Amino acid sequence: MLGSLQTYLPQTEGYLAYWQLIVAAAAFFNSAQNFTTLSLTRRIYNVKPANVTALQARTFAIWTLTSGIVRAYAAYNIHNKTIYDIAMFTYLIAFGHFSSEWFIFRTASFNAALLSPVVVSTASLVWMFTQYSFYVKA
Numbered sequence: 001m002l003g004s005l006q007t008y009l010p011q012t013e014g015y016l017a018y019w020q021l022i023v024a025a026a027a028f029f030n031s032a033q034n035f036t037t038l039s040l041t042r043r044i045y046n047v048k049p050a051n052v053t054a055l056q057a058r059t060f061a062i063w064t065l066t067s068g069i070v071r072a073y074a075a076y077n078i079h080n081k082t083i084y085d086i087a088m089f090t091y092l093i094a095f096g097h098f099s100s101e102w103f104i105f106r107t108a109s110f111n112a113a114l115l116s117p118v119v120v121s122t123a124s125l126v127w128m129f130t131q132y133s134f135y136v137k138a
Contacts, residue, residue: 010075016131020075023120027068034061043113047106081136088128095121
């Protein structure tokens with residue numbers, strides 16, 4: 001079974017492409033949950049959970065779905081400079097969004113729900129930046 005599954009995974013050296021695929025899968029789950037419930041999103045924006053409306057959650061779902069698609073595409077096209085750069089920007093945007101909600105807009109406080117996207121975006125940015133020349137042959 002694992003052998004047949006491997007044919008669908010990215011065919012590249014290193015682990016960054018697999019990471020992109022894992023994060024994309026998490027984004028797809030997050031999008032689905034934002035379409036169905038507000039409870040998990042309200043954990044992130046826990047200081048002002050009333051601001052998490054059905055409309056805001058659906059908008060967040062579409063933004064997350066778009067990021068997930070870009071990251072999944074990057075997993076299979078990890079050597080393409082344009083795709084790599086765009087994927088990096090999705091993490092920068094995510095980091096900027098969650099950081100601003102914590103530090104500027106004060107809708108989120110430091111908790112596990114906020115920590116997860118901040119850690120993923122930061123770690124992904126650092127990993128992609130430090131491994132740029134390994135994956136992108138300009």
